[in-house]
Amino acid sequence: MADESILSDELIRQLIAVGEVDILVGLPTYNNAKTVAQVVQAVRGGLLKYFPRDRVAILNADGGSKDDSPMLVQAASISDARNSGPLQTLRTLHCISTRYSGSPSAGSALRTIMSAADLLQAKACAIVAPESDTIAPDWIDTLSSPDLSREL
16 A cells, blocks of 8 residues: 555645556656656657557656756646647546655655555556656557556
């Protein structure tokens, strides 16, 4: 069970509104506005291409960025992706951004993402570094498929 003390009340409300997911992609950020938009586009493209029938969410766990990192992640919506190419989905892509408590640290971000994955009962959880400017949509298939194949 998720440690609710790690998750803020507002984040818990947002996660409950999302419901269960098949795949959660976590993006731990701290002042990554220069690269995070490209990473979100690649993640979104991979989710749409390889998992169009799955319930998916992107969760940004931010360490208190002074730039627009959280807004860039949250702005990723399924309608934006539909307008950018021929990819189609049967589900909504949820994009949530939260600021975790404490000072910026990879450990706190990962605890937040993993607690959210537990609360959402995600079958697969992938963590993607926001500075991975070479990320391609195929990475999402590679990162998520092994976990999902165990469910069959």
